[in-house]
Amino acid sequence: MFxxxxxxxxxxxxxxxxxxxxxxxxxxxxxxxxxxGIDAIRVYHDLDSxxxxxxxxxxxxxxxxxxxxxAPVICDQGRRLGLLLLADTSPQARLSAAKLYALSVHAxxxxxxxxxxxxxxxxxxxxWQQPDxxxxxxxxxxxxxxxxxxxxxxxxxxxxxxxxxxNASFTRTTGYSEAEVLGRTPRILQNDNTSRAALDRLxxxxxxxxxxxxxxxxxxxxxxxxxxxxxxxxxADDSGRYTHWISVxxxxxxxxxxxxxxxxxxxxxxENAALEAKLHERQRIEQSLAYxxxxxDLTHLRNRAYVMERVQSLVLRDQLDTGxxxxxxxxxxxxxxxxxxLGHRAGDLLLKQMARRLExxxxxxxxxxxxxxxxxxxxxxxDPARQAPIDVAERIIEAFDQPFRISEQDIYSSASIGIxxxxxxxxxxxxxVRDADVAMYAAKQxxxxxxxxxxxxxxxxxxxxxxxxxxxxxxxxSRQFSLAYQPIYALGKKGCFGVEALARWHHPGRGWVAPxxxxxxxxxxxxxxxxxHWVMSQACRQMRSWGxxxxxxxxFVNVSAREIRDHRFLDQVDQALAExxxxxxxxxxEITENIFIQDPEHVARVLEALRSRGIRVVLDxxxxxxxxxxYLDRYAIDALKIDREFVTRMASVRRTRAIVDSILSxxxxxxxxxxxxxxxxxxxxxxxxxxxxxxxxxFLLAPPMSAEDFAEQLAVE
Numbered sequence: 001m002f003x004x005x006x007x008x009x010x011x012x013x014x015x016x017x018x019x020x021x022x023x024x025x026x027x028x029x030x031x032x033x034x035x036x037g038i039d040a041i042r043v044y045h046d047l048d049s050x051x052x053x054x055x056x057x058x059x060x061x062x063x064x065x066x067x068x069x070x071a072p073v074i075c076d077q078g079r080r081l082g083l084l085l086l087a088d089t090s091p092q093a094r095l096s097a098a099k100l101y102a103l104s105v106h107a108x109x110x111x112x113x114x115x116x117x118x119x120x121x122x123x124x125x126x127x128w129q130q131p132d133x134x135x136x137x138x139x140x141x142x143x144x145x146x147x148x149x150x151x152x153x154x155x156x157x158x159x160x161x162x163x164x165x166x167n168a169s170f171t172r173t174t175g176y177s178e179a180e181v182l183g184r185t186p187r188i189l190q191n192d193n194t195s196r197a198a199l200d201r202l203x204x205x206x207x208x209x210x211x212x213x214x215x216x217x218x219x220x221x222x223x224x225x226x227x228x229x230x231x232x233x234x235x236a237d238d239s240g241r242y243t244h245w246i247s248v249x250x251x252x253x254x255x256x257x258x259x260x261x262x263x264x265x266x267x268x269x270x271e272n273a274a275l276e277a278k279l280h281e282r283q284r285i286e287q288s289l290a291y292x293x294x295x296x297d298l299t300h301l302r303n304r305a306y307v308m309e310r311v312q313s314l315v316l317r318d319q320l321d322t323g324x325x326x327x328x329x330x331x332x333x334x335x336x337x338x339x340x341x342l343g344h345r346a347g348d349l350l351l352k353q354m355a356r357r358l359e360x361x362x363x364x365x366x367x368x369x370x371x372x373x374x375x376x377x378x379x380x381x382x383d384p385a386r387q388a389p390i391d392v393a394e395r396i397i398e399a400f401d402q403p404f405r406i407s408e409q410d411i412y413s414s415a416s417i418g419i420x421x422x423x424x425x426x427x428x429x430x431x432x433v434r435d436a437d438v439a440m441y442a443a444k445q446x447x448x449x450x451x452x453x454x455x456x457x458x459x460x461x462x463x464x465x466x467x468x469x470x471x472x473x474x475x476x477x478s479r480q481f482s483l484a485y486q487p488i489y490a491l492g493k494k495g496c497f498g499v500e501a502l503a504r505w506h507h508p509g510r511g512w513v514a515p516x517x518x519x520x521x522x523x524x525x526x527x528x529x530x531x532x533h534w535v536m537s538q539a540c541r542q543m544r545s546w547g548x549x550x551x552x553x554x555x556f557v558n559v560s561a562r563e564i565r566d567h568r569f570l571d572q573v574d575q576a577l578a579e580x581x582x583x584x585x586x587x588x589x590e591i592t593e594n595i596f597i598q599d600p601e602h603v604a605r606v607l608e609a610l611r612s613r614g615i616r617v618v619l620d621x622x623x624x625x626x627x628x629x630x631y632l633d634r635y636a637i638d639a640l641k642i643d644r645e646f647v648t649r650m651a652s653v654r655r656t657r658a659i660v661d662s663i664l665s666x667x668x669x670x671x672x673x674x675x676x677x678x679x680x681x682x683x684x685x686x687x688x689x690x691x692x693x694x695x696x697x698x699f700l701l702a703p704p705m706s707a708e709d710f711a712e713q714l715a716v717e
Contacts (some may be wrong), residue, residue, distance in 0.1 A: 054089060069103065070086075071093055084103065084106055084107045096233070097146055098232055101144070102233050142168070147166075147172075147228075147250050148165075149163055149165070150244055150246055150247070150533040151247065152243075152244060154246060159187070161245060163185065165182075173251060174221060175220050175222055180221075191217075191219040194216060198216050200699070211232065212230075213229070213230070213232075215230070215252065215256075226251055230247065231247075231592075232245055248608055280623065284454070293305060294306040296369070296370040298348055298352065300521075301355050301359075301369050301370045302368065303371070303547050304369065307369045307379055309429075311690075313329065314381070314422050315428060315432065324381070324383050326379075326421050327424060328377060328380070329375070329377050329417065329433065329439065329440045330377065330412050331415070332374040332375075333394070333413055333414045333449065334413050335347065335351075340597060346406050354376075355370065358376060358378075361392060361396045366378055366388075366392070386421055389419045389421075390419075393451040397414070397417070399687055401449075416449070416453055417440060418441070418450070420454040435458075439453060465646060472527065473564065476531060480506055481534065483535065484706060485500070485542075486499065486500050486703065487710070488556065488675060489697070491693055496553060496713075497553070497554060497695050498555065498588065500556040500558075500697065501555065503519070523560065525564065528563065529560075529563050535557060536572070537576045538553065540576045540579070540580035540587070542553050544580045544582055546710075549715060550714060555582070556590055557590065560595075560622070564606055565602065565603075569606065570606065570610075573587075573589075584614035588618050590618045591619060591620060593619065596631060600634075604635055607635055611636055616639060617636065617639075619640050620641045640674050640675070642693075643676060643677060644678025647677060648684070650687060651681070653677055657691075664692055664693055667694075668692075675694075675695040675696065675697060676693050676696045676697070679696050679698030679699075679701060682700065
């Protein structure tokens with residue numbers, strides 16, 4: 001479209017071969033921009049019917065331009081004839097170099113066209129003919145700074161279109177003379193490093209007669225490589241048939257080199273950043289590992305390894321100097337009960353709360369650590385007076401008087417604390433911890449929630465206990481155990497109702513070991529199941545061996561919580577009955593209420609299985625626990641044994657006598673047998689008889705005796 005300028009308005013000029021178009025209002029700076037070679041401007045306004053400028057509006061039958069470019073049309077005398085305006089309804093950023101040269105050719109062709117009309121109007125035609133478009137194109141690009149090639153339009157297939165023109169800038173850029181390139185194809189500029197993908201894009205554009213702008217790596221005659229921004233457009237003749245391609249190459253090697261440098265810099269920066277991130281991650285991991293190596297995961301206190309290292313340094317120092325350091329070893333009382341009854345998550349929450357409470361009790365310079373399970377230690381240094389351990393222990397004991405809140409309930413737990421002063425005679429941290437542990441066990445024996453200072457006698461007692469434990473493990477193998485039998489009498493008839501089997505241990509070197517010593521020890525070192533199975537098997541066989549004299553007697557056998565929880569327990573009971581031939585109805589198994597603490601559902605199933613076999617269940621030490629009545633309500637119990645403490649106190653304490661009377665009434669109401677334990681005086685026996693106690697057991701009636709002695713007593717009765 002060709003327009004002339006009138007003030008600030010561009011009007012279309014109608015001429016041969018140039019279609020008319022709508023007018024567009026252009027501010028004066030648009031004209032100036034075209035003069036300065038700026039090739040893209042915005043459309044600002046349309047003109048309404050009165051000639052006023054209005055914003056352009058798209059309608060169904062008309063679209064306004066989104067892109068316009070202008071080229072001045074100048075005659076050979078340098079006079080501006082008008083502007084060549086190219087408009088497009090699609091937005092564009094700019095025209096490629098090849099398109100701009102093609103636009104310039106059209107501007108020159110228009111200028112020649114109007115110049116020819118002007119000449120013809122002034123004098124008759126004399127045979128002057130306008131140059132063809134190819135010649136005009138050559139003239140436009142002859143002195144251009146860009147390297148320009150003009151090739152034939154076809155063939156697109158190899159060897160490709162031949163070069164018909166190159167300008168001086170091309171020969172300077174490539175090193176090829178005009179004679180060396182004419183008749184050849186642009187492929188002379190390509191080498192193995194030229195991008196195959198870029199060449200494929202180029203070929204695709206040529207096959208579809210489309211203009212293309214692409215970056216390409218070329219090669220000079222001397223073999224040197226250089227980057228170009230290549231733009232190609234097809235050139236058509238007056239009939240619209242494509243006859244040539246114009247190819248414009250702008251050397252962008254410096255830009256590509258700068259981009260490569262920038263890319264390398266970015267890559268290096270990214271690599272440095274990645275390396276720095278790796279270093280930071282490595283430092284984080286190292287710090288995490290260092291933290292994990294010296295801290296407990298659950299409570300975030302120091303751990304055993306850290307404390308042992310600190311104690312080691314103190315031991316080495318104290319070999320040359322008098323020690324002023326102490327170690328407190330803490331074990332949480334009743335913690336296992338929480339774990340067993342509420343679960344491990346509740347146990348973990350309790351440990352965390354304990355850790356926070358302990359932190360409030362120690363000094364800032366002390367070391368508090370969790371060394372395992374529910375065990376903590378406090379390492380105190382720089383305390384020549386050795387008073388700090390006592391103060392810390394007392395603060396801990398006082399702090400633990402308050403309950404812990406776990407799972408919406410109050411949990412009470414105390415700490416048993418052993419204290420050892422780190423003196424010069426210690427040669428290893430293990431010795432220090434060992435003695436603190438010994439002192440802690442001594443504190444437990446004194447009563448829960450107290451502390452004890454280590455003494456040499458404690459160490460001797462600990463060694464003695466360890467030795468006894470080792471002997472106990474061998475006692476079953478060496479047949480050191482035997483059974484004693486204590487009769488249970490019907491107090492009203494004064495006849496023998498049953499007999500309780502009691503384990504006895506005769507050590508070859510120590511003599512008789514008391515049951516209250518070896519039974520808890522067997523529980524602690526977990527040999528109670530083997531011992532209990534042996535007692536039951538032996539007692540059942542003994543009952544059968546007594547024959548008819550004991551035909552109506554009941555056999556009472558104590559069963560521990562560990563035995564009940566053992567998955568083999570029912571099979572072992574069945575085995576003992578089968579091997580002895582004893583009727584299940586004659587076996588009475590004694591349990592204590594601590595059997596219900598862990599996994600009460602399993603215990604209930606075992607008790608029900610026992611009763612389904614005809615075996616009776618007896619609740620021993622009744623009245624001493626916290627929940628005895630609730631157990632009677634929840635579980636099937638056949639008999640109760642009144643604890644000997646009530647029997648001893650009832651003669652002198654009215655409240656105790658009332659409790660015994662209530663237990664007897666409860667037994668009658670529930671239909672369970674009642675056995676009073678520990679009857680040692682005639683007053684106790686007479687009072688139980690007056691209260692209506694049906695059964696009794698104790699030294700007054702008969703002490704535990706051997707199987708032979710019991711057989712003789714049966715014969716007498």
